[in-house]
Amino acid sequence: MAWLGHFNYWIFVFLMMAGFYTVIARGNLIKKIVGLNIFQTSVFLLYITMGKVAGGTAPIVPEGGSEGVVYSNPIPHVLILTAIVVGVATTALGLALIVRINEAYGTIEEDEIQDIEESGDKKERAT
Amino acid sequence: MRHHLVLRVVAKLLIPLIMLFALYVQFHGDYGPGGGFQAGVIFGSAFILYALIFGLENAEKVVPSAYLIALVSAGLLLYAGVGFAAMYLGGNFLDYGVLAGDFIAGQHLGILLVELGVGITVAAVMIVIFFAFAGRGEGDDEEEDDAANDADPVQDLASDSSRKA
Amino acid sequence: MVIAVAIVRMHNLFAAVMLSGIYSLLMASIFVILDAVDVAFTEAAVGAGISTVLMLGTLSLTTSREKIHVRPSIIPLIVVIATGGMLLYGASGMPEFNNPDAPIHQHVAPRYINVSPVEVGVPNMVTSVLASYRGYDTLGELTVIFTAGVGVMLLLGRRRRVKKDPVASSDNTAKNDPDAPEKNAATPEVST
Numbered sequence: 001m002a003w004l005g006h007f008n009y010w011i012f013v014f015l016m017m018a019g020f021y022t023v024i025a026r027g028n029l030i031k032k033i034v035g036l037n038i039f040q041t042s043v044f045l046l047y048i049t050m051g052k053v054a055g056g057t058a059p060i061v062p063e064g065g066s067e068g069v070v071y072s073n074p075i076p077h078v079l080i081l082t083a084i085v086v087g088v089a090t091t092a093l094g095l096a097l098i099v100r101i102n103e104a105y106g107t108i109e110e111d112e113i114q115d116i117e118e119s120g121d122k123k124e125r126a127t
Numbered sequence: 128m129r130h131h132l133v134l135r136v137v138a139k140l141l142i143p144l145i146m147l148f149a150l151y152v153q154f155h156g157d158y159g160p161g162g163g164f165q166a167g168v169i170f171g172s173a174f175i176l177y178a179l180i181f182g183l184e185n186a187e188k189v190v191p192s193a194y195l196i197a198l199v200s201a202g203l204l205l206y207a208g209v210g211f212a213a214m215y216l217g218g219n220f221l222d223y224g225v226l227a228g229d230f231i232a233g234q235h236l237g238i239l240l241v242e243l244g245v246g247i248t249v250a251a252v253m254i255v256i257f258f259a260f261a262g263r264g265e266g267d268d269e270e271e272d273d274a275a276n277d278a279d280p281v282q283d284l285a286s287d288s289s290r291k292a
Numbered sequence: 293m294v295i296a297v298a299i300v301r302m303h304n305l306f307a308a309v310m311l312s313g314i315y316s317l318l319m320a321s322i323f324v325i326l327d328a329v330d331v332a333f334t335e336a337a338v339g340a341g342i343s344t345v346l347m348l349g350t351l352s353l354t355t356s357r358e359k360i361h362v363r364p365s366i367i368p369l370i371v372v373i374a375t376g377g378m379l380l381y382g383a384s385g386m387p388e389f390n391n392p393d394a395p396i397h398q399h400v401a402p403r404y405i406n407v408s409p410v411e412v413g414v415p416n417m418v419t420s421v422l423a424s425y426r427g428y429d430t431l432g433e434l435t436v437i438f439t440a441g442v443g444v445m446l447l448l449g450r451r452r453r454v455k456k457d458p459v460a461s462s463d464n465t466a467k468n469d470p471d472a473p474e475k476n477a478a479t480p481e482v483s484t
Contacts, residue, residue, distance in 0.1 A: 009383035017376040025368035030305055034312050041319050048328045058329045059417040061409050072327040073401045074417040078426060080331050082433045085164055088338045089440035092256050095350045096447040099263060102354040157414045160329040168337040203438050206431055221427045231413040238423040245434055252441035253342060259448040260349040
């Protein structure tokens, strides 16, 4: 298996799984958001490594014209630029929701919130 | 108090440099790395730094909320307006070539206006989000804790950026 | 990678947030090495700056330690390892790193690289693609940022400060928070 040529995929999968594990296994909501950020950054890394060309340079045309210059692919850069900004928008909204959840329930641990929700449901069904 | 004095003096030196660097990044996005988003975020960071060090009330006197909300919408309207102007002048939506006499000049003008709109909206949204978070705290203690904890990452970034400029 | 594992394991949230800032900075440096200067710029400004500040703000408004679980859960670990295995198996068929003959460099990219200095006249190819060739996508992205700003304003509309501000009384973002009476009624129930 030509695994040495694929080592960027190994790193990407490792980071993605680390973020994925943080999102599903940790109960604290802020930890989940940090894990989501790690997940997103690993996807960016995948796209950028796929866009790199050996011996290439940044995709900006130098002063004297572009004869014989090898560029790295600019299209993944554009996609990732958009994705980073969308990621920060998502993070900001998620953190705002966490602040409101904290004010409504008094905690930001997932299982405690679920207990409060269930006891609230039982009280409603009892009355 | 000496702690706060050092922060205030350094911030007064750095904030104009940060804004200048943001403007540089905005308008040189064509010739080097940069563009609307980066410039908007850096410009927003300058105001966030000011709010962190000098307090939220002072920051709200500098940029009143009514203007901020107007700016948030103004950038997006500018972008869409450029697209519609291109349609009025005969081309497709967001076809920059018809904006000026020459095709290349039209492209340059279109890209400049569009990146300006992006930069304005991104900067205003960053400031609005920070003001919303900071205004939610219970009292002045929260903000002082934030000032002691948060000043370092933003300031390191800012000093790196100003050294680059 | 070490930092990612450290973030997963740490229970002190403040340290986890700081580590995520360092992680963003390292990612930005890696992007520079991979010739993606615009992306590195944005990632450094956004990840190491704004994200860290907002997370610290959230931490100051909530708690700062994570609860330690008594029984470790094994099912998420199995799910993660299974998904990772499947992804690696799929990735073995993809083109190698640094290869200029990969399919993504073949179709649209050469046209952009060759034609963009002539057609658009802007040296930075990323800006020309972002603002001119794919300008409609950038409009959508700007709308996403706008929506996030509006959403945060609605969620965390400012409470009225003690000092009456003549300028602030002219704007209309949730002056008298309509949720405030409900919220004060809800919290005593939760604390019992």
